Amino acid sequence: MNVTTSANWNRPPVGIVRVEQALCEELGKIFGEDKFKQCIWQDGQFVEWIPLKNSEKSKFEKAADVILPKLASFDVGRSFLMRALRMFEKDSFNNTVNLSIPIDKVRSYGPRSGDVLISVGLDWDGAYSSSFYNLSKKNGVHVLTCCYDLIPVLFPQYCVGDVSNRFKEYFNMLTWGSAGVLCISKQTEADFLNLCHEIGAPKKPTCIIPLGDNVPDGTGVASLDVQEVVAQPFILFVSTIERRKNHEVLYRAYHLLCRAGHAKKLPKLVFVGMPGWGVSDLLKDIELDPLTRNLIVQLNHVSDADLNTLYKSAYFCLYPSFYEGWGLPVGEALAFGKALLVSDQGSLPEVGGDLVQYISPWSPEAWAEAIIDFVDHPEKIKIIEERVRNNYKIRKWSDTAKSVFDFTQNVLSMASKGAIELFPGYDLSTQAGIHVGANLQSTGEGGYLMFGPHRSLRPGTYMVEIFDNREMRSGGQITIDMVANQGSSVFWSGGISVNPGDSAEDAPLVTFEVNIDEYVNDYEIRCIVDNSIVSLKKINIIPI
CATH class of the missing domain: 3.40.50 (Rossmann fold)
Known part of the structure; x- marks a missing residue:
């Protein structure tokens, strides 16, 4: 790994x-x-x-x-x-x-x-x-x-x-x-x-592979800043502070609620995360807004003990992101049995299922309405929390890893059955020929028409098929071998006739079987020509 x-x-x-x-x-x-x-x-x-x-x-x-x-x-x-x-x-x-x-x-x-x-x-x-x-x-x-x-x-x-x-x-x-x-x-x-x-x-x-729930470790003592926050009612949003996470819609919702006269009954809104890109104007608005002043708190560098304390003590949690590949904090909050208001975009409904309330991330008014509804009706939060505790199954990292393990076995199984397909013009080299698209074609000069690809091959028995363009044959003999370790290990070698009309239209020029006893890192299939004309077009290496 x-x-x-x-x-x-x-x-x-x-x-x-x-x-x-x-x-x-x-x-x-x-x-x-x-x-x-x-x-x-x-x-x-x-x-x-x-x-x-x-x-x-x-x-x-x-x-x-x-x-x-x-x-x-x-x-x-x-x-x-x-x-x-x-x-x-x-x-x-x-x-x-x-x-x-x-x-x-x-x-x-x-x-x-x-x-x-x-x-x-x-x-x-x-x-x-x-x-x-x-x-x-x-x-x-x-x-x-x-x-x-x-x-x-x-x-x-x-x-x-x-x-x-x-x-x-x-x-x-x-x-x-x-x-x-x-x-x-x-x-x-x-x-x-x-x-x-x-x-x-x-x-x-x-x-x-649905991700496991990262339930923060509860050992240790929370910091003084966190102890001060949890001494009063608060709602919690855990995420890096960046534009996509949409902290702005929560700020605007709080601004609307304060302007409507609800400031005194609102819990603190706590952002837990480091500031990221593109939020300097938002953070300045929060700092200067007289209506929401002292209602929005930012916490950076929180420990696992801090986060555990915050989740346990939060009135409810929020996650208004515009888009997520998953959304770990939603699963974390559910693992703590919390009620949640969550964006309806991306994969977030996969995480929250039917246990959370979904809201469009584009509407501050909708978020303001949902927040004040929870604040005014604490019995709703209690009912949701009971549903979460009774129905949410904490996702374990061991299950995620088991999915990866099973996929690994499937990939290895497919690889052991799959043939290796090589195109000489693309995958191999030449000294006595020319590359013609996917083909290697001799020119009448003697030497190595084909060698390479200098790649790895796992132990096993393989059937090797080499195909040529039958209509290009001029007659004569060529030598083909399969080797490794710079030619010192020879798995197969033989002389081949390349006379016109020797084989059926789609038949390979040559087929042979090789046994590989241990991993090799530089196998080669080589073709040596004299003055014969031959055009090699494809090689299949098929596990048996």
């Missing part, structure tokens, strides 16, 4: 970081240590990443201090050093770490042919996403990626700069490099498949 996002994250985790961390933990339990490894992108490749437990950090930090000083330029090196110390530790006593490092076996530190690489982080910001296609095609790695939402494509006005075209390119690249795509809701899957159709990207298998 690619954990580059989490490994480089130094702030309280946001939605996608929390997804990556929760899935990583649960998938590790399902697969077990022998089959599940973490990796990060470093120096142009994925390398294994072994997280240190808190109980181990002090010991290995002290050992690392002996070898590398605590300098900024050594930060990454120290992390890998501490993980190496843990990996090769034999025993520790008397302030000494003793190592046992085997040097007779080369260790694989990254994904290899036949592995599945699961990547669900902030992939659009990572240089590694452009490597997925080569990992898949050349290295035989099955890459599973994740589509959270298509907001930059569907609603570019809510994003920084002109991101629509860049994200179309990203999703196109993602699709070509993926063996399958995880989608966090039915809405996201529909949006993704529509985009693939629009931009001509291949249709890859998809799997819907």
Whole structure:
């Protein structure tokens, strides 16, 4: 699993970081240590990443201090050093770490042919996403990626700069490099498949994985700021403060209610989240508005203990976002048994079902009416809360991980049955021929008409079929072989006649069977010609 996002994250985790961390933990339990490894992108490749437990950090930090000083330029090196110390530790006593490092076996530190690489982080910001296609095609790695939402494509006005075209390119690249795509809701899957159709990207298998409910840990003491907030009635909106989340409609609803004379009975409106892009004018309006002054509170940098306290104490919760791929805070609030007023857009109805009240995100008047209705009729809140407690089933991350696990098995099953199709003109190289579209055609010169593709192949038995353009044959002999390890491992070799009329119209030029006993990273199919004319058009490698 690619954990580059989490490994480089130094702030309280946001939605996608929390997804990556929760899935990583649960998938590790399902697969077990022998089959599940973490990796990060470093120096142009994925390398294994072994997280240190808190109980181990002090010991290995002290050992690392002996070898590398605590300098900024050594930060990454120290992390890998501490993980190496843990990996090769034999025993520790008397302030000494003793190592046992085997040097007779080369260790694989990254994904290899036949592995599945699961990547669900902030992939659009990572240089590694452009490597997925080569990992898949050349290295035989099955890459599973994740589509959270298509907001930059569907609603570019809510994003920084002109991101629509860049994200179309990203999703196109993602699709070509993926063996399958995880989608966090039915809405996201529909949006993704529509985009693939629009931009001509291949249709890859998809799997819907509804996200688990991140119920904040209740251990610890809430901060003084939070204790002050919960001492009075308040309603709660948990989200980064940005334009798409639509804090503005709640501010305008409160302004309308204050102007209508309801200010004294309104609970505090609490925004929990860091300010993002495009909200400076809104925050200034809130600061200067005399009608809503002291009624709207912003809390940044809240801990899990803070958030747990806020959810438990909130009168009710709100989520007016213009669009969401899922909407984790809605599930969080329901897990705490809370009544909710929620936007009716995007995937939010998938999260809330029939347990929440839906409102158009475009209407401050509708939000004002719903808020004051709850305030004036607390018995309604009690009835809703009882329905939520009796009917809402908390979504577990273990169930999300099980969906990913099952999808992984399906992808591997499809890969084991699927044929590899190569087009010599596109996928292979030549020394004694020319590329003619998808074909490789000889010119009458001797040498290698075809070699490559230098890709990975997993162990197994395969039937190889090589097709040519029969009408181009001039007669003579050619040599074809299948090799690996720069030609030192020969799986099959034979001489072939290329006389006109030797075979039926659609029959292959040659068919042969090979047995691959172990993973190979550079298999080649080679064709050597003398002065014969032949045009090779397709190769099938079919698992038996």
